[in-house]
Amino acid sequence: MSRHAITLVVVGAVVGAHGQALAKQTCESLTTLRLANTTITLAQSIAAGALVPPPGPLGSPRAPPPDFKSLPARARTEQLWSE
Secondary structure, X not given: OOHXXXXXXXXXXXXXXXXXXXXXXXXXXXXXXXXXXXXXXXXEEEOOOOOXXXXXXXXXXXXXXXXXXXXXXXXXEEEEEOO
C-alpha cells in the first residue's frame, strides 16, 4: 500500500473515530488536525454530486466511467508527510 493511501486510511480512521465531534466542524478545520509526521495542507468541502476527478485514466479502459454525481458531500484533503 502506498504512503498516500496509508495517510488517507489514517485520516479516515481519525475522522471516523471522532465523528460526533468532527461532524459539527467544517472540512476546512481539518487543517488544524495534528497527526504524527503529517501536515494537512488543504481541506475543502465538496458538495454532494460536485466531485471532479483528477485528470488521467480511472480504472480499466473497458469499465464504465464512475458516477461521481451520486456521491454525498465530503471533505477533500491533501497531505504532506515526513519520516
